Amino acid sequence: MAPDTRALDVGALGTGPRPRPPLGALRPRGVTRLLIYSHDSFGLGHLRRCRSIAQNLVQTYPDLEVLILSGLPIIASYAFDERVRYRLVPGIIKLSNGDYKALDAADIREAIDARSRLILETAQEFQPDLFLIDKEPLGIRGEVTDTLVYLKERGVPVVLGVRDVMDDPVAFAAEWERKLAVPALEDYFSEIWVYGMERIYRPLEGLPLPAAVEQKIVYTSYLWREENRAPSAEPLPVDPPFLLVTPGGGGDGEGLVDWVLSAYERATDLLRALIVCGPFMHAESRRRIEARAARLRHVEVLTFAPDMERLMTAATAVVAMGGYNTFCEILSFDKPSLIVPRTRPRLEQFIRAREAERQGLLRMLPHDEDNPDPQQMIDALKALPSQPRPSSVVIPGLLDGHSAIAHRFAALTGLAADAPIRAASA
Template identity: 35%
Template structure:
């Protein structure tokens, strides 16, 4: 247990700080005065000292200076209502790690305390805590990174001291809120021109140079961290096969587990199996991956059989269920046409035709029956097209946003969701019980078309073909009573299942004897 000395003469602030730190598992000794601080240091040692400069009967910096021999390198956090140059100069002879100017957020104090205590623990023992590296190549959308992000958040909540480093290729970088224990490394962006054909996304260099840079970064990260688990999303060999040498290097490292995460629908099954056989991807999965996580439900799409994963060794594949952080909700059916419609472009790279048609459709409706329309373009839409969406939205009186902090909450308030058929957008809409009309991407993959067909077959969403995407068609849909999806039969707890499996693997790597005993 971490022992903390808190020298603070304001009783309310001291109580709040102590309670906050005790929730972290710390043992806090409160010294309400300079004299009490001296007495506490005379009686025992501490892992960390937090001291206010003004202690009523003395000066906190002077008190700690007088007993510096008792601190013996113990890190100190100084709190003050006056963060002046003079005060900082007076503290130069103390091991001051941080200055906090009042008022400050307790979350900020906890963050600093956590970092300092981790540093102390690492200096006492060079062993590092558990770690996971996640790879999401992300070219045209955000799906791969969103799945990994959801699993990462669940993992750090399950595994004490876990660090997750995400390798992301998304042009917008890490677009989700940061969280303690999770960070990311940005790989040079790629643009997908066709099936298996890439070019540099932003840099004016050739594709092979981009691949070489990405591969060196990935290799450098893995050789430096040597994680317990390397989780790869969607692309078994990585974009342009950049992971092949990495996976070969990890094969002989018994302390690293390699895991492949696959969404339920990849592409046309027959085409995928042929491509995997011709490119050696099927052998790569069998030879280099310890486990495969399928982020889907057999009742929605038979992924294991469709992509030939049943030939892997017994126990090597787990069907996790749908990966989404949204808690499943049930809403009663609406007896009327939608009054609130959300149009989501997912990442937004190729969503402009849907957004333009939806805005034009709303503009054709009479004011008395026009629904409130909120359009979310997505952060990856080209700036020129986003500007055009904003322009036509302003003319039509439609709210157009680049992104929102909580899209599922917006869906939860809507009577209808118009979206493409991306994995995350669809499953978030299903989870909140929002009626859905899908307009799937035309290609180069068949994934979205197959998802739209499966949704319509199960009565979970209406499928609007791209050739039928016209303002007049959408206007009719906007005036109809929407069907209510019922995804209750689908497994929607994929995040927890995937995190549970990965946490167990970390335990097997870290404590093999104990895990065998529990088996």
């Protein structure tokens, strides 16, 4: 399946299944509003995490409206609750050398200025009761700063949400020092939500955080993912049993897929494989993969799957790079998994896989990019279906992230849940 390429103009509002009034329309009595800034410079991970949080919160609070700011036009491919909307800002991508590039503007500074203005204008129109910022306290190159000042003047609580793992502690500390992140956390933020468990990994440990910032940290646990139980008109691309191979968004996933294909080219007794390349894999890389897979009777290839939860549910086991969302899905759908993490430009995936393997939740297979061994992958794929499931390890509260977020959201906004907030472990 190819990603949706419907035109969505910068600044345009995307909606759920039914049209909604303009942002500036008079707010109905009793309605609470959440604005989410999705850090979308690379891959799908940030958008998918923000979407998951938004969808779960509106299911808990019937009078909540959510607006997601995103720079990814592919957001139009995803289904949203009717009380979750999104607004497109000018797109920016992060290059392998760490620089940023504007998708539709010659000058990156023009794109940042345009994004900054649109983010502030959106906050002024939407008038949120809470602002949730994903990953970057000040946004890309400080683009959220004006909005933070505006909301602080109005007493609106602001929360930073970060992954369970950010990067190697030394590299991460240097990055946050360069971006003036810690002073921003002191000045503007009410809480810092870490979407993981303190007993597994502490991503902010070792940073020079003042006590006032340390006290703002809340470990939510991981974000439970639920299968979309709505009937689908589309049949599964392959019939079970099969291995699901997913490099996430795919921007840096060719190495994993190449290694898996090298195993299938040499072994005919492996379980059938479904490879989802991801929408950001380079077209030439994808064509090479499709050409190789076409010669293999037990390998199928998709470009993109907006319903990854459905595929994950049907799969026997999973081969992945170990991004945050995929890890949450592996835990939620209780799938044996083989994780082949990237180590450049960040160690995030490697650290996550290493710590999860220590807990007995998965198996990690380090990737020798210069000399990958097909037989090593063959052996790992053969062993994968009989590997213990994550549920064989009991970690209380492992997937209670959405419950914790709902409680913290209520505490910061004064909302009351329509029904008791259910934890995934309940």
